[in-house]
Every structure is written in C-alpha cells, then in structure tokens.
Amino acid sequence: MSESFTPASPLLRPFSPPPRLLMGPGPITVDPRVLRAMSVQLVGQYDPAMTACMNETMALYRGVFSTANQWTFLVDGTSRAGIEAVLVSMLEPGDKVLVPVFGRFGHLLTEIAQRCGAQVHTIEKEWGEVFTPDEIEDAIKKFKPKVLAVVQGDTSTTMLQPLESLGEICQRHDVLFYSDATASIGGNEFLTDKWQLDAVSVGLQKCLCGPSGSAPVTLSDKAVATIKKRKHIEAGIRTDQHQAGQGQIIRSNYFDLGMIMDYWGEERLNHHTEATTMLYGARECARILLEEGKEQVITRHQQHGDAMAKGLSAMDLTLFGDQAHKMTNVVGVYIPQGVDGEAIRQSMLLDFGIEIGTSFGPLHGKIWRIGTMGYNARKDAVLQTLVALESVLTRAGHKLQANAGADTALNFYGQL
Amino acid sequence: MSESFTPASPLLRPFSPPPRLLMGPGPITVDPRVLRAMSVQLVGQYDPAMTACMNETMALYRGVFSTANQWTFLVDGTSRAGIEAVLVSMLEPGDKVLVPVFGRFGHLLTEIAQRCGAQVHTIEKEWGEVFTPDEIEDAIKKFKPKVLAVVQGDTSTTMLQPLESLGEICQRHDVLFYSDATASIGGNEFLTDKWQLDAVSVGLQKCLCGPSGSAPVTLSDKAVATIKKRKHIEAGIRTDQHQAGQGQIIRSNYFDLGMIMDYWGEERLNHHTEATTMLYGARECARILLEEGKEQVITRHQQHGDAMAKGLSAMDLTLFGDQAHKMTNVVGVYIPQGVDGEAIRQSMLLDFGIEIGTSFGPLHGKIWRIGTMGYNARKDAVLQTLVALESVLTRAGHKLQANAGADTALNFYGQL
Structure with missing residues (x-):
C-alpha cells in the first residue's frame, strides 16, 4: 500500500532549499542566531536546566511585552494558536465579545470567538483604515462586551490600530482588553501595562526574527482570575485534593491556559510536552x-520601512492605505496598471530569489505587500529589493525613472 | 514596570544546557541529524521549494504510517495537538465515543473528547494491563459509538494495546477507528491501512528521534468525508463560490482539519503559517x-529494550506490568523497598547526567520508567544507564550482585 523507500528514493534526499530573501509580510528570513540556538540538544521536561530556561524565557518576554505580568509564557503552536488559546480560555459560551475588524485578522478573531461559542459583535472599517477610540468606545457602550479583541497590526492591510487609549476605555466599562500583536510586535511600540492590556498574543515570524511555531502570550491578573475560575485538572494526574473551578470547563485541553499556567508555574503539572x-x-x-534595545529596534524598522516606502514611491508606484497609521514593518503598494502582479512576484522569486507578498480578500490582485522586518529590516535587503523590482517592472513595461528607487532610498539613508 | 535588560544581565546569556542522556519515557535525546535539518534557513509559505517540502513530508509520513492515505500531514503543535485536532474535527457535540482506558493517555483522550462536547463512554483496565478485542467489541455493541479512540502505547504504564483486530470490529459496527501512537510509533509495528484505521496521530519526541512540537496525522477517506461535511472557509479569505458544509462548524479554528487540508492540499488556502x-x-x-528501514528500527528497539529489561531484572529489580504487552521502547521497574525513588532519579540526573522517568497517578512513587527509544535505542546508552543505576542504587543500600546489570545485558547482546 505505502510507497516503498529505497536508498535511491528522491524522497530520502536532505531538504536543501534555495537561498531566499523573504521581503513579504512574514514569515521572513530567520536571524541565523535563532537557528543556531535551536540546534542545541534537548534536556528533559523537568530538568532544572529546562525549568530555568522556561523561567528565563518568561522574564525575557516580560521585557518584550513591557509588562510585569507574572503569566507571560509560550503557547506551543503558531501565532493563531496563541489567539485561540486566549479566546477559548477567556470566553465562555454566550459571552459577548467586540471585534473591530479592519482586515483579515479581525475576521480571524471573529471566527475563532464564534467557534468558542461567544456572541461576537463586529464593527468594520474599509481595508486601509483604522478606528478612532471614540468609535470603539461607542460600540462598547452599545454592545457591553466582556472582551474587546483587536489586532494591533493587520498584515492584510499593513495598518496599525492605535491601542494606547483603549485600555482606559475598557477599564471604564469593565471590559477585558485583548490584542494580538503578531504582525507588529518588535517593530512598533507595544506597552502592555501602560496601555492596560489584559491579554496579548504574538508570534515569532515577523519582527522577532524567528520561525513560526511558538506563540508568546501575557495575561494580566484580571485575565488570570477569569481563566482560573474555569480550572480543571486532568483525571490522569489529578490528586484527591483537586478542587475543580466554578466556571464552565474550557472547551479545549490543548489551549486551556489554566493548565498551561500550572505547567509553566511552580506546580509544574504535566500538560503537553514543551516544544523544547x-x-x-x-x-x-x-x-x-x-x-x-526595544527603542532601537523600533527605530530601525521605522527607518528601513521609510526607505522602502520612499523608494517604491520614487518608482512611480502608489502606496496603499492611510500612511499615518501604517505599521513600520510592511508597506502595501498598488500593482500598476497593465502589469501582471503574480508574474512580477514570480520573477522576483524565481529569477532574483526575493519574495514579496500577495494579498487577500478585497485587496487580492490589487496590491503587493513588502516587508522590512526583523532580520531583514536592513539597508542591503531594502536596496536589493528595490533594484530587483525595478528590473522586473521595467521588463514588464512599467515606466519609471532609471535607478530612482535605490537613489531615493540611498539619499534617505544619507540624511539619517 | 518591566525588568530592565543591560548587556550584563544574566537573562541575556545564550542558553547552554548541560549534556544529558535522556533515558526516560520521552522526550529523548534528539538525533543530531534532526537538529541539523532544523538549522536550515526558511523559505516562504508558498515558495515552490516549501510546497515541495510539504508534499515530500506527506509522502514520507505515508511510509511512517504504512498507509496510502492522501491526507497525511502535520498539525503544528505537540502530540496532544494532534489528538485534539482529530477529535474536535471528527466529533460533533453529542456524538458518542468509546475510549478504552489503560493509563493516563486514555484519560487524556476522554477529557479531550468531553471538551469537544462528545458523550464519552469508557472501559477501564488496571494500569499495567491491556484489553482483549472481545472486551472492546462488547463495549462497542453496548454503547454504539461513532468513534473508537484508543492509544496504542500508553507511556504512563509502558503497555502496548494490540490494535490489529480492532479495525475489522470497527468496520463491522460502522465505527470510526482512531488511535494515538505517539509513544509507540517507530519502535513498534503500526500498520494504518492493514489494521483499517481511520485516523492516527503521533508526535516526534519518542522513537522518531525529534523534539516535540509537530504532530503528524493520517486520515482515511471515511474520516476525511466525516470532517469535510463540516467544512467552512474563513471570512477573510472566502470567495463568493464558497459553499459551507452541512455539519456543525468545528469548534476550533486552529484544529479544523478541513481547513488544514485546504492548506496542505492543492488549494493552498492560507490557514496558520506553517511552522517551517x-x-x-x-x-x-x-x-x-x-x-x-521500519522493520530494522523495530528490531533495534526490541533488542535494546530487551537488553535494558534483562539488565534491570539482573539487578534484583522487578519489572512492572504485563511483559507480553509491553512497548519495546520503555520499561517500568518497581522502586525497591527502602529506596527513595526521587533521590535516585536526582543522583542519576545531577551526578551522572542520565535522566530516567518518574510516574503519574496510581503508579506515582511506585515505579520508574526507563526508555530505550529513538536515537537512544543504542548499546552504549543502555550500558551507561545500567552501570550508573547500579552505582546509585548500591550507595542507597539496595542489594545487588556487582556488575550484574551490565554483564547480563552484554551477554544478551553477545547472543544476538
């Protein structure tokens, strides 16, 4: 039945991918330091070296998130695993959640919350815009949600929703404030405690320079209390002293943040086997x-993002969306008239080894998305991308002034 | 609020774990080849090199699972992510599932299925025993479940549930047959198609020589049809042509195997960002x-597992459980009278750098679990463990014949 594997089978070759410069909306080229760190041998789950590593990782992510939250840890899955873990742990069936939708990831929060059995209320903005605090407060007043769930940066539109005044609004109306900052963390300011967030989830594959597959989260005391009310311990490892929580059991075992906290905490109760x-x-x-340094990293993203945007504009390309609310680390650019957007991307990738991004939903076929993030928020990466794109666009018949992109970017760098 | 990080902060040191020989029930020492493979740079999600790698991985796991199932792919999470993905995708709320429980992981299947809203019926065996096919068929006749969910190997007890005749029973009663083989795959025979399984999930961290964090699964056509009935596509990427499925929407987005199949399949619809x-x-x-070669790997596990078991027996230690139904790759051994089991484990780990396993539930404090699996199903690993354990046990006052463990194992190896 199954395929047979002889030593000569091509399936048994090692995987040797072509070199790529990943300038899309993520994942991006991983910092080689991260790959080296990941090549270290395992220790056991409860080895003192392992628990120390877990504790250090919690402390380091407190720094990343700008928080004093004790409960700052990893969910073992990609960034949407972190989203689902937060939502399924905080929301009981029937709970109300407000999702301001300004791109694809607002839809994702909506649909995950719906699958949790929550009543989801959305407000929507056209792709390329963000909400004012008043619009969000009005919706909170009207819907009276238990949770406000909003992404900070929505890669589908490149927009960055300002969060700084939403925490106070949530406090005033006794709403839990949750944000997913996967696309933005590292490259844009994010202040968990100052902005009064109750829950935050992120991924590694954007400005944090890593591969996807781990979702750091942080929870305020209020979020933790909400989750712990629903606490249950697995039958196979339960002792007689176990007191089940009062709330409805969380609908997922894998994403039960109460159990995951018992694993990351002093109890060290076995849950999953940590993805070491x-x-x-x-x-x-x-x-x-x-x-x-966080400020330096944000500045670096700002500078290389600006260089890319200015270079693209100089190539007679039009930027997409409200530039005042753009993430630093990714820019949307309209595919010019008469040019086959996918053919351009193919040539960029297969001829030049440089990946730029396509788009989803209402922007499909209309814009490319070009990232300058994490390890690739670098001058050489920006310049290589601009000159390659100039070459490909020129062959495709798009009119532009020769070398305008790189010239403009280099002039901009020269003024910094 | 957050801790400040100066260049001298100990948190900013690289992680340098001590060398360990992991001889517990898993995770075990990873084959260095796997670490090298994981140190390769990323390519983009839809790069032809990436989709080729995904397709090759599907083909390779068809070999691992001994199946022709098209739908053989990875769930991005640890092994229990694979379990939850299968159960939440196959079980609608109210569906009946039968779980034969012969250790902790039976309890885990039970509780995950309960959280999916299923009606769960269990039959239980004392830890250290397994079920006869008749016992399982009787329970199927009585409960008439939609799904039979059973682990092949339960590491908590070291037992291996025979599965070969259960598929026919399930066919006869129109029951979907699902097994989690995380603990056993690679070291014990597993024949998905011959045994007529509908769904299988595993992890990498046992006999497959990898770190935890990826859960290969395989689905029969019947399982796929069951799941596809519940198909929905996310709002953010949906086109007008989309037809929602008839069944209840799967309660999880992350674990919606229908959507994950659309990502691994020709549609390549974006879901999570694959953990490259x-x-x-x-x-x-x-x-x-x-x-x-699969047969050779099973034989290797059998031989080194036997050498370990014989060596332990020769050290006046008593093996745990029904030896006729033990997994090849892990053995339970009673902690001898008058010996502090945890102190022995501590000395093994901290003095000798060798990890052996503790136990859960009814076996807690009664047995150690010692693995010989994956990369560590090796003669030197077995012998090092036996002589270290002899030293530690002797200091703790356990009476044994000097060098009996290693002698016995070496004699056994000499006869192979």
Whole structure:
C-alpha cells in the first residue's frame, strides 16, 4: 500500500532549499542566531536546566511585552494558536465579545470567538483604515462586551490600530482588553501595562526574527482570575485534593491556559510536552530584541520601512492605505496598471530569489505587500529589493525613472 | 514596570544546557541529524521549494504510517495537538465515543473528547494491563459509538494495546477507528491501512528521534468525508463560490482539519503559517526512520529494550506490568523497598547526567520508567544507564550482585 523507500528514493534526499530573501509580510528570513540556538540538544521536561530556561524565557518576554505580568509564557503552536488559546480560555459560551475588524485578522478573531461559542459583535472599517477610540468606545457602550479583541497590526492591510487609549476605555466599562500583536510586535511600540492590556498574543515570524511555531502570550491578573475560575485538572494526574473551578470547563485541553499556567508555574503539572526546540528559538528571539534595545529596534524598522516606502514611491508606484497609521514593518503598494502582479512576484522569486507578498480578500490582485522586518529590516535587503523590482517592472513595461528607487532610498539613508 | 535588560544581565546569556542522556519515557535525546535539518534557513509559505517540502513530508509520513492515505500531514503543535485536532474535527457535540482506558493517555483522550462536547463512554483496565478485542467489541455493541479512540502505547504504564483486530470490529459496527501512537510509533509495528484505521496521530519526541512540537496525522477517506461535511472557509479569505458544509462548524479554528487540508492540499488556502523549522525536523525524522528501514528500527528497539529489561531484572529489580504487552521502547521497574525513588532519579540526573522517568497517578512513587527509544535505542546508552543505576542504587543500600546489570545485558547482546 505505502510507497516503498529505497536508498535511491528522491524522497530520502536532505531538504536543501534555495537561498531566499523573504521581503513579504512574514514569515521572513530567520536571524541565523535563532537557528543556531535551536540546534542545541534537548534536556528533559523537568530538568532544572529546562525549568530555568522556561523561567528565563518568561522574564525575557516580560521585557518584550513591557509588562510585569507574572503569566507571560509560550503557547506551543503558531501565532493563531496563541489567539485561540486566549479566546477559548477567556470566553465562555454566550459571552459577548467586540471585534473591530479592519482586515483579515479581525475576521480571524471573529471566527475563532464564534467557534468558542461567544456572541461576537463586529464593527468594520474599509481595508486601509483604522478606528478612532471614540468609535470603539461607542460600540462598547452599545454592545457591553466582556472582551474587546483587536489586532494591533493587520498584515492584510499593513495598518496599525492605535491601542494606547483603549485600555482606559475598557477599564471604564469593565471590559477585558485583548490584542494580538503578531504582525507588529518588535517593530512598533507595544506597552502592555501602560496601555492596560489584559491579554496579548504574538508570534515569532515577523519582527522577532524567528520561525513560526511558538506563540508568546501575557495575561494580566484580571485575565488570570477569569481563566482560573474555569480550572480543571486532568483525571490522569489529578490528586484527591483537586478542587475543580466554578466556571464552565474550557472547551479545549490543548489551549486551556489554566493548565498551561500550572505547567509553566511552580506546580509544574504535566500538560503537553514543551516544544523544547521552539522554546530555545523563542528565547533567542527575545534576547536579540532586548540586546539591541526595544527603542532601537523600533527605530530601525521605522527607518528601513521609510526607505522602502520612499523608494517604491520614487518608482512611480502608489502606496496603499492611510500612511499615518501604517505599521513600520510592511508597506502595501498598488500593482500598476497593465502589469501582471503574480508574474512580477514570480520573477522576483524565481529569477532574483526575493519574495514579496500577495494579498487577500478585497485587496487580492490589487496590491503587493513588502516587508522590512526583523532580520531583514536592513539597508542591503531594502536596496536589493528595490533594484530587483525595478528590473522586473521595467521588463514588464512599467515606466519609471532609471535607478530612482535605490537613489531615493540611498539619499534617505544619507540624511539619517 | 518591566525588568530592565543591560548587556550584563544574566537573562541575556545564550542558553547552554548541560549534556544529558535522556533515558526516560520521552522526550529523548534528539538525533543530531534532526537538529541539523532544523538549522536550515526558511523559505516562504508558498515558495515552490516549501510546497515541495510539504508534499515530500506527506509522502514520507505515508511510509511512517504504512498507509496510502492522501491526507497525511502535520498539525503544528505537540502530540496532544494532534489528538485534539482529530477529535474536535471528527466529533460533533453529542456524538458518542468509546475510549478504552489503560493509563493516563486514555484519560487524556476522554477529557479531550468531553471538551469537544462528545458523550464519552469508557472501559477501564488496571494500569499495567491491556484489553482483549472481545472486551472492546462488547463495549462497542453496548454503547454504539461513532468513534473508537484508543492509544496504542500508553507511556504512563509502558503497555502496548494490540490494535490489529480492532479495525475489522470497527468496520463491522460502522465505527470510526482512531488511535494515538505517539509513544509507540517507530519502535513498534503500526500498520494504518492493514489494521483499517481511520485516523492516527503521533508526535516526534519518542522513537522518531525529534523534539516535540509537530504532530503528524493520517486520515482515511471515511474520516476525511466525516470532517469535510463540516467544512467552512474563513471570512477573510472566502470567495463568493464558497459553499459551507452541512455539519456543525468545528469548534476550533486552529484544529479544523478541513481547513488544514485546504492548506496542505492543492488549494493552498492560507490557514496558520506553517511552522517551517518543525516541518524540516519532522521531515528528517521520517527520513531517518525510512532510511534505516521500519522493520530494522523495530528490531533495534526490541533488542535494546530487551537488553535494558534483562539488565534491570539482573539487578534484583522487578519489572512492572504485563511483559507480553509491553512497548519495546520503555520499561517500568518497581522502586525497591527502602529506596527513595526521587533521590535516585536526582543522583542519576545531577551526578551522572542520565535522566530516567518518574510516574503519574496510581503508579506515582511506585515505579520508574526507563526508555530505550529513538536515537537512544543504542548499546552504549543502555550500558551507561545500567552501570550508573547500579552505582546509585548500591550507595542507597539496595542489594545487588556487582556488575550484574551490565554483564547480563552484554551477554544478551553477545547472543544476538
């Protein structure tokens, strides 16, 4: 029945991918330091070296998230695993949640919350815009949700929703404030405690320079209390002293943040087997960020993002969306008239080894998305992308002034 | 609020774990080939090199699972992510599932299925025993479940549930047959198609020589049809042509195997961002197994497991459980009278750098669990463990004949 595997089978070759410069909306080229950190051998789940590594990783992510929250840890899955873990742990069936939708990831929060059995209310903005605090407060007054769930940066539109005044609004109306900052963390300011967030989830594969597969989260005391009300311990490891929580059991075992906290906490109750190699990677991502310094990393993203945007504009391309509310780390650019957007991307990838991004939903076929993030928020990466794109666009018949992109970017760099 | 990170902060050191020989019930020492495979740079999600790697990984796991199932792919999470994905995708609220429980992981299947809203019926065996096919068929006749969910190997007890005749029973009663084989795959025979399984999930961290964090699964056509009935596509990427499924929407987005199939399939609809580094690792784990040959790998596990068991017995230790139904790759051994089991484990780990396992539930404090699996199903690993354990036990006052463990194992190896 199954395929047979002889030593000569091509399936048994090692995987040797072509070199790529990943300038899309993520994942991006991983910092080689992260790959080296991930190549370290395992230790056991409860080895003192392992628990120390877990504790250090918690402390490092407190730095990344700008929080004093004790409960700052990893969910073992990609970034949407972190989203689902937060929502399924905080929301009981029937609970009300407000999701301001300004791109694809607002739809994702909506649909995950619906699958949790929550009543989801959405407000929507056209793709390319963000909400004012008043619009969100009005919706909170009207819907009276238990949770406000909003992404900070929506890669589908490149927009960055300002969060700084939403925490106070949530406090005033006794609403739990949750944000997913996967697309933005590292490259844009994010202040968990100052902005009064109750829950935050992120991934590694954007400005944090890592591969996807680990989802750091942080929870306020209020979020933790909400989750712990629903606490249950697995039958196979339960002792007689166990007191089940009062609330409805969380609908997922894997994403039960109460159980995951018992695993990361002093109890060290067995839950999943921690994905050690991803833990090593996540730890290194935080280290890289904190060594360089959070403000410096944001400035670097701002500068290289600006250089890319200015270079693209100089190539007679039009930027997409409200530039005042753009993430630093990704820019949308309209595919010019008469040009086959996918053919351009193919040539960029297959001829030049450079990946730029396509788009979803209402923007499909209309814009490309070009990232300058994490390890690739670098001058050489920006310049290589601009000259390659100039070459490909010129062959495709798009009119532009020769070398305008790189010239403009280099002039901009020269003024910094 | 957050801790400040100066260049001298100890948190900013690289993680340098002590060398360990992991001889517990898993995770075990990873084959260095897997770590090297995981250190390769990323390519983009839809790069032809990436989709080729995904397709190759599917083909390789068809080999691992001994199946022709098209739908053989990875869930991005640890092994229990695979379990939850299968159960939440196959079980609608109210569906009946039968779980034969012979250890902790039976309890885990039970509780995950309960959280899916299923009606769960269990039959139980004392830890250390397994079920006869008749016992399972009787329960099927009585409960008439939609799904039979059973682990093949339960590491908590070291037992291996025979599965070969259960598929026919399930066919006869029109029951979907699901097994989690995380603890056993690679080291024990597992024949998905011959045994007529509808769904199988595993992890990498036992006999497959990898780190935890990726959960290979395989689904029969019948399982796929059951899941596809519940198909929905996310709002953010849906087109007008989309037809929602008839069944109740799957309660999880992350674990919606219908959507994950659309991502791994020709549609390549965006779902999560594949955890590329874990994909590389999973691919290499399969390659290592298939290169050596499945039968040879099972034989290797059998031989080193036997050598370990014989060596332990020769040290006046008593093996736990029904030896006729033990997994090849892990053995339970009673902690001898008058010996502090945890102190022995501590000395093994901290003095000798060798990890052996503790136990859960009714076996807590009664047995150790010692693995010989994956990369550590090796003569030197067995012998080092036996002589270290002899030293530690002797200091603790356990009476044994000097060098009996290693002698017995070496004699056994000499006869092979």
